[in-house]
Amino acid sequence: xxxxxxxxxxxxxxxxxxxxxxxxxxxxxxxxxxxxxxxxxxxxxxxxxxxxxxxxxxxxxxxxxxxxxxxxxxxxxxxxxxxxxxxxxxxxxxxxxxxxxxxxxxxxxxxxxxxxxxxxxxxxxxxxxxxxxxxxxxxxxxxxxxxxxxxxxxxxxxxxxxxxxxxxxxxxxxxxxxxxxxxxxxxxxxxxxxxxxxxxxxxxxxxxxxxxxxxxxxxxxxxxxxxxxxxxxxxxxxxxxxxxxxxxxxxxxxxxxxxxxxxxxxxxxxxxxxxxxxxxxxxxxxxxxxxxxxxxxxxxxxxxxxxxxxxxxxxxxxxxxxxxxxxxxxxxxxxxxxxxxxxxxxxxxxxxxxxxxxxxxxxxxxxxxxxxxxxxxxxxxxxxxxxxxxxxxxxxxxxxxxxxxxxxxxxxxxxxxxxxxxxxxxxxxxxxxxxxxxxxxxxxxxxxxxxxxxxxxxxxxxxxxxxxxxxxxxxxxxxxxxxxxxxxxxxxxxxxxxxxxxxxxxxxxxxxxxxxxxxxxxxxxxxxxxxxxxxxxxxxxxxxxxxxxxxxxxxxxxxxxxxxxxxxxxxxxxxxxxxxxxxxxxxxxxxxxxxxxxxxxxxxxxxxxxxxxxxxxxxxxxxxxxxxxxxxxxxxxxxxxxxxxxxxxxxxxxxxxxxxxxxxxx
Amino acid sequence: xxxxxxxxxxxxxxxxxxxxxxxxxxxxxxxxxxxxxxxxxxxxxxxxxxxxxxxxxxxxxxxxxxxxxxxxxxxxxxxxxxxxxxxxxxxxxxxxxxxxxxxxxxxxxxxxxxxxxxxxxxxxxxxxxxxxxxxxxxxxxxxxxxxxxxxxxxxxxxxxxxxxxxxxxxxxxxxxxxxxxxxxxxxxxxxxxxxxxxxxxxxxxxxxxxxxxxxxxxxxxxxxxxxxxxxxxxxxxxxxxxxxxxxxx
Numbered sequence: 001x002x003x004x005x006x007x008x009x010x011x012x013x014x015x016x017x018x019x020x021x022x023x024x025x026x027x028x029x030x031x032x033x034x035x036x037x038x039x040x041x042x043x044x045x046x047x048x049x050x051x052x053x054x055x056x057x058x059x060x061x062x063x064x065x066x067x068x069x070x071x072x073x074x075x076x077x078x079x080x081x082x083x084x085x086x087x088x089x090x091x092x093x094x095x096x097x098x099x100x101x102x103x104x105x106x107x108x109x110x111x112x113x114x115x116x117x118x119x120x121x122x123x124x125x126x127x128x129x130x131x132x133x134x135x136x137x138x139x140x141x142x143x144x145x146x147x148x149x150x151x152x153x154x155x156x157x158x159x160x161x162x163x164x165x166x167x168x169x170x171x172x173x174x175x176x177x178x179x180x181x182x183x184x185x186x187x188x189x190x191x192x193x194x195x196x197x198x199x200x201x202x203x204x205x206x207x208x209x210x211x212x213x214x215x216x217x218x219x220x221x222x223x224x225x226x227x228x229x230x231x232x233x234x235x236x237x238x239x240x241x242x243x244x245x246x247x248x249x250x251x252x253x254x255x256x257x258x259x260x261x262x263x264x265x266x267x268x269x270x271x272x273x274x275x276x277x278x279x280x281x282x283x284x285x286x287x288x289x290x291x292x293x294x295x296x297x298x299x300x301x302x303x304x305x306x307x308x309x310x311x312x313x314x315x316x317x318x319x320x321x322x323x324x325x326x327x328x329x330x331x332x333x334x335x336x337x338x339x340x341x342x343x344x345x346x347x348x349x350x351x352x353x354x355x356x357x358x359x360x361x362x363x364x365x366x367x368x369x370x371x372x373x374x375x376x377x378x379x380x381x382x383x384x385x386x387x388x389x390x391x392x393x394x395x396x397x398x399x400x401x402x403x404x405x406x407x408x409x410x411x412x413x414x415x416x417x418x419x420x421x422x423x424x425x426x427x428x429x430x431x432x433x434x435x436x437x438x439x440x441x442x443x444x445x446x447x448x449x450x451x452x453x454x455x456x457x458x459x460x461x462x463x464x465x466x467x468x469x470x471x472x473x474x475x476x477x478x479x480x481x482x483x484x485x486x487x488x489x490x491x492x493x494x495x496x497x498x499x500x501x502x503x504x505x506x507x508x509x510x511x512x513x514x515x516x517x518x519x520x521x522x523x524x525x526x527x528x529x530x531x532x533x534x535x536x537x538x539x540x541x542x543x544x545x546x547x548x549x550x551x552x553x554x555x556x557x558x559x560x561x562x563x564x565x566x567x568x569x570x571x572x573x574x575x576x577x578x579x580x581x582x583x584x585x586x587x588x589x590x591x592x593x594x595x596x597x598x599x600x601x602x603x604x605x606x607x608x609x610x611x612x613x614x615x616x617x618x619x620x621x622x623x624x625x626x627x628x629x630x631x632x633x634x635x636x637x638x639x640x641x642x643x644x645x646x647x648x649x650x651x652x653x654x655x656x657x658x659x660x661x662x663x664x665x666x
Numbered sequence: 667x668x669x670x671x672x673x674x675x676x677x678x679x680x681x682x683x684x685x686x687x688x689x690x691x692x693x694x695x696x697x698x699x700x701x702x703x704x705x706x707x708x709x710x711x712x713x714x715x716x717x718x719x720x721x722x723x724x725x726x727x728x729x730x731x732x733x734x735x736x737x738x739x740x741x742x743x744x745x746x747x748x749x750x751x752x753x754x755x756x757x758x759x760x761x762x763x764x765x766x767x768x769x770x771x772x773x774x775x776x777x778x779x780x781x782x783x784x785x786x787x788x789x790x791x792x793x794x795x796x797x798x799x800x801x802x803x804x805x806x807x808x809x810x811x812x813x814x815x816x817x818x819x820x821x822x823x824x825x826x827x828x829x830x831x832x833x834x835x836x837x838x839x840x841x842x843x844x845x846x847x848x849x850x851x852x853x854x855x856x857x858x859x860x861x862x863x864x865x866x867x868x869x870x871x872x873x874x875x876x877x878x879x880x881x882x883x884x885x886x887x888x889x890x891x892x893x894x895x896x897x898x899x900x901x902x903x904x905x906x907x908x909x910x911x912x913x914x915x
Contacts, residue, residue, distance in 0.1 A: 142806055
């Protein structure tokens with residue numbers, strides 16, 4: 001298949017502006033006659049539904065949650081990037097663009113990323129106008145902080161709950177459109193298929209999660225904003241219900257899945273502590289502004305700590321290895337996530353880990369507490385303050401900045417992170433891969449669009465911190481309201497669709513068949529138990545380090561697991577009721593197919609880049625080694641059918657505005 | 667640790683429910699919901715129907731989880747949602763009673779799952795700033811004092827879980843509504859519509875069947891996010907102000 005990214009021609013900085021002013025429009029009167037379905041109500045979905053409702057389209061918005069405000073965007077902690085240059089520290093749209101391309105290890109599309117950087121500034125303005133209570137300085141101006149992989153301060157934040165505040169802003173904008181009748185909201189409705197009529201996306205099949213009823217909804221276009229698929233690993237920082245089903249059903253209908261192997265493993269999460277564990281908890285990257293990452297230099301010390309004979313604070317300064325500062329002096333603790341995660345794994349593999357499983361490193365705030373304490377004592381004119389006084393003053397400053405995160409850590413681990421350094425380890429957090437989309441955010445199926453984490457477009461092989469919120473809102477508020485017009489302007493004469501056509505009939509029947517299949521399967525094992533096993537395979541073979549041999553093994557294991565799933569799955573209850581086990585079964589079934597595709601993609605990508613690290617391809621110093629000559633393309637996989645291998649399509653990546661170089665943070 | 671659970675089971679909204687007893691073996695590192703996962707896994711493996719309960723982020727921020735544990739919404743630990751509650755706060759051999767949030771405006775859908783869509787409808791009635799995408803001036807055009815932004819943030823930190831309603835003997839939603847009215851009224855962007863917003867939201871709150879404030883501040887005590895009852899005072903001020911000055915009847 002020939003893949004065309006449809007990036008407008010002309011100079012990079014003018015592409016979006018020129019394109020916007022020349023793209024076909026839909027008149028207000030015609031908008032009223034066009035229906036748009038938005039699936040998902042997180043940052044991208046809520047922003048898109050609200051903005052398209054404001055424009056006058058008839059919008060139907062769907063979520064499987066009990067309320068649009070529950071979407072997982074709410075859990076984002078650290079912040080949102082924007083090239084405002086409020087700090088006068090040399091930031092610019094170009095620099096945000098460049099940092100994102102470099103951070104993504106030169107595997108993202110230039111045109112899309114530059115547009116993202118351009119609209120980033122509008123997002124902050126929009127959110128402030130909605131009443132998002134961003135952190136302020138004493139002057140009343142917006143405050144900023146730093147995130148990994150950049151040397152400027154461009155991250156806007158609302159304590160450690162930025163995602164919550166941005167989502168509530170989008171939710172309120174959406175609520176306003178619901179009250180005005182421009183958006184109809186369907187809570188507790190899960191999309192289980194997309195309906196194609198004459199090759200175009202014209203509707204969806206949903207299941208009402210309370211009554212179990214299957215419903216058909218028709219529209220002129222369908223927008224998927226259904227998030228990422230990190231839960232394929234079972235243990236991740238994603239919410240329990242995050243899943244790939246909506247996107248995967250689109251893949252099964254012909255949409256292409258791009259770069260599925262690009263997974264972000266976040267360096268600072270609370271380490272795993274037991275087999276019963278249901279999820280992992282993130283500790284925001286913002287902590288690396290002040291926290292220093294280290295392990296004991298001596299293996300004996302590490303062993304003593306693992307056995308509970310010593311504590312982190314007992315290790316003298318000289319015996320600590322601040323390995324990020326040592327290996328990457330220019331960026332230190334603020335190297336990008338993929339680099340920090342791999343470095344933690346290297347230390348733990350060498351035996352320096354500090355938790356009983358051996359998989360954990362320290363994130364230490366003592367230096368920051370001391371620094372802030374001294375500065376505070378100075379500003380209070382305290383003469384020769386005691387060490388205790390300094391510690392108390394500094395502790396207060398750190399509490400003000402990160403209090404809610406420290407509290408969350410204490411609740412989960414039962415340890416006080418002020419006195420003993422935090423224990424952290426990398427965990428699956430975000431998926432850069434997703435549905436293939438062009439510049440208009442349209443998939444290869446006409447009329448089917450994908451926004452936010454659901455698409456693959458902006459982060460290449462590694463996403464920078466505080467860029468997920470930026471992309472979700474950029475896509476929802478400032479891109480799709482324009483680009484959907486390129487498709488809908490050709491549909492103004494298309495009458496509203498009826499849902500009694502053979503296409504809708506076939507789609508509903510196939511969903512019905514699938515669900516009754518699960519209910520009547522009559523096996524013994526729960527969907528949850530299969531999910532756990534799949535997650536372990538994915539983490540062991542398609543996680544932080546991958547090899548051709550391991551990935552081949554993983555594919556075989558997943559195929560066997562899938563066969564066992566269909567032979568021995570047990571789903572209690574019936575289809576016509578609130579049945580979370582049935583929901584889980586459909587999601588795990590799709591994760592099994594996706595997991596295998598991820599291994600295939602990782603196997604085919606014979607290089608290391610960003611979050612994808614193949615042990616065969618590394619420099620002598622253990623850094624990722626790209627193969628720009630042979631691998632500079634987007635892998636877009638097309639589903640054939642269960643008996644055939646997915647088909648690989650390649651979209652070449654062309655860099656006209658940045659010099660492609662080895663990524664260095666040293 | 668061995669625990670005796672008394673769990674509310676109810677097939678659907680139309681039938682009566684009852685308590686059922688279960689034994690479960692847990693350990694103190696588990697979260698409360700992981701303990702329920704263990705119970706459900708054993709029910710499913712015995713081909714019995716698992717207990718339906720709602721949860722999602724398990725980080726205390728999405729507001730989905732909603733249990734009443736031994737009579738307290740979100741259980742015994744202050745400032746903690748059910749998903750962040752850990753078993754180390756319980757004793758071996760303890761009996762734990764688990765119920766759904768109870769309120770007329772929150773009907774039970776199944777077992778421990780309730781319908782909280784009344785909260786959405788209250789926000790839809792006016793819990794927003796009426797600004798369209800693309801209309802905004804530069805974010806630094808209006809300076810907002812650090813303390814004012816902080817106060818607004820504290821009100822905006824509400825996660826919409828409904829514990830305030832479950833804690834109140836009158837099932838009042840005033841803490842939830844007050845928090846939203848305060849969040850927006852405190853900021854210059856939201857202040858323009860503050861009075862009208864208060865009227866509309868309070869009206870919708872009454873329509874939904876939430877009760878009057880009981881003045882015992884159990885809502886504040888049980889709120890996992892520490893939302894202050896000062897927000898109710900601010901709501902009353904906006905509402906009373908509106909009834910004197912409002913142009914629309």
